[in-house]
Amino acid sequence: MKIKGLRISILCALVFGLAMTATAQPLRKTFAAAISNSVLLKIIRYEDQRNWNDELKSLLSDKDAKVRKRAALAAGRIGDERAVPALADMLLTDRDTEVRQMAAFALGEIESPAGAYALTEVLKRRGNDSADGLVHARAVEALGKIVAAMVATAPNGGGSAKAPEDDRLDIMRAAIVDALRFEDSRRAQSDRLTILLGLTAVLRIKPDGAGPLAARFLDYSDPQIVAAALNTMARLRLKDGNERVRQLLGNGDAVVRANAARVIGAAEHKEAFDEVLSRALSDPDVRVRVSAIRALASLKDARAADPLIKRGNSLLDSERQNPAARNELLEIATTLGRLLANSLNADAIFFLRDMHARTKGEAVEVEVAFARIAPGIYLTNPGEDKVLVVGSSWRQISRRAQALAAFREVITGAAAGRAGDDVLKAAQKELASMLDRRTTPPLAVSDVLQAYNSYKTADANQYAKNFLQAKDVIVRGTAAEILGATSSEANTRALAEALPRALRDRDLNDAALAILDALGKQKNAAANDAIKTALNSEDHLIRRKAVALLKANGAGNFSNRIGLVKTRYRDADYRRGIARIGRKVTATVVTSKGAFTIELLPDEASLTVDNFIQLARKGFFNGQTIPRVVPNFVVQAGDPRGDQNGGPGYQIRCEINEVPYERAAVGMALSGKDTGGSQWFVTHSPQPHLDGGYTVFGRVIRGMDVVDKIARGDVIRRVIISEK
Template sequence: MKNLILTLLVIALFAVAAFYIYDNIRERTHEEKIAEIIHLEDSRDFSAKLISYTQDSVVSIRARAALAVGRIGAKGAGELLYRLVAEDVDDVASVAAFAIGLTGESKYTNPLADLAQTAPSRVAENIVASIGRLADSTSTGIHKELTSFLLHPSPEVRAQACYALFRANARTEATALIDFIEQEKDEEAQLAALYALSRMRVQDAYNTYVSFLADADPFVRSLALRGVGLSDNKGAIHYLTIALNDSDKNVVATAISILAGKEDDTSKKKLAALLPKTKDEKLLVDIINGLFRQNNQTALEDIRYILETNNSPNIISASIKYLAATEQDKAVMKIDSLMRNENRQIRAAAAEAFGIIGSKNNIPRLSILFSDSDPLVRMTAMSQLLDIDSTNLKFYLDQALADSNFVMRSVAIDEITTRKLIAYLPQLRNISMNAANLKSDIRRSLADCAGRFLSDNKNDTNALRILVNASLDKNYIVRKEAIAQYNDILGEDRSDMLRTVQTRFSTSQIEKAIKKYRVNPTATIITSKGQFDLELYFDVAPLTVMNFIDLAEKGFYDNLIFHRVISSFVAQGGDPEGTGWGGPGYMIRCEYSDVPYIRGTVGVATSGKDTGGSQFFIAHTPLPHLDARYTVFGQVIFGMDEVDKLVVGDTIKEILIQEGKQL
């Protein structure tokens, strides 16, 4: 019997060994290779294995590996990608040209410009875009190079040259852009030039801006308005007034925002005159906030009436802040009546309103709000108290550091950092020694705090200990940020401590998803305002889509609110805290791509590279300045009018996933 068992054991071991050898020498399928590349990317593992895939015989494998190298952005990535741009076939060179722009290695801008002169158009397009991402306002030599691409025969390259000049903040080339837009025939290239001029706030292009005010595209009209609004020309107010009656609400919102930034009597009267006739909640909030910015007292009676006849938390919140600024102490009674309102947004606005008044008489009221059950209210109240009642700074910070909510603790550490309160360092050191089970936001705040104090005194033992703890953190981002502090402040290269990332999805899970989603899945988001449908871009951002589907199917998003809605910009939700600080308890890696942000594009909200989780946003308009800076993982394909209706506080009721089929 013993001999039989021993024989069977030997056979089993032999079988395992044989399978292991076979599995390592057999040719991987295409799906297996792609899955492994994605997993290496997710692990932030710039290893020999990933590099070997950039030399694979299959073009699509080399291209996908090149993208992974750029997304990781590790030391040496630029050199490898530049070689692929210069030497590989167009399909690989084009991807590598995009990917090198993600590395931050600005030394490649001039060599890339040389390559772009003779590269095929689709490769040159990505090269020029990457030069814009790698350059900055000091790169005057490369600015001239970029301007030369305004003469390129390809309209796509010319358009990217305009965007690149904007990203590099090449204001010295404004005249070239003005001349270009007057002669250019391609609409997309014209749009890119107009975008660059308005975003760089070039005032000399006034006549150019005016010429686009009647364009059929609402986004073009909005850009033209932004440009016109830069001028103090009386005609600018005339054009802005006309735009207040535009058929597109995003254009109207843009006009309101620009008028709100002007302090002349005419602008104030025009903005105040909108109040009685505006019924749309988002636009009404924009107007009230604009009047607040202007310190416009002419609308006082209208806003009092609106406040008494409206029950929208957004309108009430904006109105009491306006009253606080306009009436000061006279507004206290009204704010008092709202500070115990059941809606936390209104209570937080009451705290902010007391802060706007700025009177020490309101310290007892703010103290009540500082003890509120909701962290958003506590956080807002604390911010006001630290300014109004600075003599009791220590009390408020001590309370916040002991708070059960991680947001309060993180905000307290950030305040200590900003105010350089060195006496707190021993306490923060103790927190860092026992931080393993704390939220990563707190640990990130501690790492940042250590760096700020070490920039003043590199020998501060408490700050050094906090930084050591952060560099050993289990969270990749905390380690990465701590190691960056070592490099930038202390001049020490500790990159060997970074290690790879602990991932959520295995190679086999990714391979299974690749086979499952040969056609991109879709999602239906049902909200308190209506529903809309997304195509989820698994082919562009597979890990992000897998994470989104996983959370949606677990019911994570059910009953969460849209906590951030900005007219003519984005609607953002997916935060269980409802403050902008929350997430699922882990972070996902960014999957940057060359998919542009157009109206309805869905992106991942982050507080830095690789810090996403559950929060997402939907673009109300094209947002080229977000391209390749935030992961694109979907697009609204039906119901964008429902997205336009969303306001702060609207709820996600449910997200339904339809797998592998288009709606």
């Protein structure tokens, strides 16, 4: 997730900024198609370059409201604090409601404390004009982002004195809380969008009294509001309204039931065990079942084990007829591992052996569960032989390593003693042998390195230093992360020596960014000097990282070295993207489980859509394995490596917009702001915490039943683009 927003003041300014927000709002009519191509090209070019300038600023006062609105969005996407005064003035004085709401949205994207005054002023006007409901909603959303960013970037200072910024944070939190209370007080005339965005803002700001506040909305008749309140409660692990939440397990809306199960698990509401178990075993919606299965793990009641094993065996028997069963089976395996640690439960072991065989040792959930339930048996499991021979898949080795790391969690206390020590030593020895073998696939090395480091052995740092010289970028990045956890002269020297090579990497910048982060944690002059060399990088993300680290370490403000993005796009590319605005563009994704169709949204994210289309037409996605499926969350694809670390060899800028992450939304996967490339995802259910943080560039319009069946390891056959 990104954190942006250096500081700058504005007349009567307050504070704060970050996050992502919102929730289900209807898609609004596009405005881009009504703007002349020449003006729109100029805006998109500056946006892509992250170039805030006087020409773009002048468009904020254009006579055409549509131009002003689009320029405001560009200002938010660019994220330059110099735009805050103009946006704040626009928010307070522009006559067009659409323009004002976009100004509020843009201030939230910039995440600068300087935007807070105008946003709080807007909220003071609530109820004066019903047409301003949209503006109020976006102001609440923006304040949530600003407060969250303020907290995320605040120094952990000592002392008991309250800092001035703490007072500002209190004011901002109070404004958001008051806005929600106001809407609740006029329930019959309340503004739905303000409630939805406000509940997500509460999730971001974590105010005192968040539990009772969110619980107020559990009795609303609108299932989307109830689901949003439950989502906030689950993510904050709030324990208010337990009995009401328990009743909502029987609600007619599947998302409400699923979120109720999540809250019960997060709150560890053990009295709801029977109802949760019933949902886990027999709810008609798989999203509810997997949420309930996870909740059972949190409730820590071993009575759930036998029914889950029976359910698992039944699913195994019917898996060929029910291809969607694999995701549920993996959730059952994970929960059994949490419930039956060190139990040597024979039925569970039998079930997991069967799962191990069916997944060929490539499912981390199965391997870790087996290791937790029966560490000694897993250590000597016949499957180990396959992992040790040349030709084993990288996934088999990686999953084995992750399972061996799990021993540390369960062989403590209950399994202490010589036998437990022997198992731990054997696991360490096996992991070390994986690292020593030249035949270990590079794609597996990162997981093995992390697993070995989890044992905190004396030579873990030396292994990390050795792998700083690896060919694979991700391996070098992992090694840097390990070294960054310990500050020492030797680690600083090793990281500084590895940085020049990382700065020359062409396809992926992961190693360079990880090394810079690790150097930033060293907190010494030599490390800061090394970081300064990255200010000359051609990569905008690397320069931005270096500037942020140097500022955080008190080594100087080099913001003027960030500069513009050296974009790969030219005017012809911008024109191609603009030409799709207002047209129907679809992508049919053919997978090993069937096909689904995405309606792409060039009006909302023209360059992201263009990037996806260009990759699809080159056959980039053809034959790729789907590396990530999290039931009731997302299916993620587009990784040529298959380990969630791959990309096309370049990054594209985020095009954050107001389209919400409802079920079937298609978004760009990121590892930070402006780090998108080729990885994308489809949501199984509403995910309001992603709003305003990840670019939405499409929505599935046909075949969500296929998306629901997709499991990790399925394959994309091809992607067919249609433009009309």
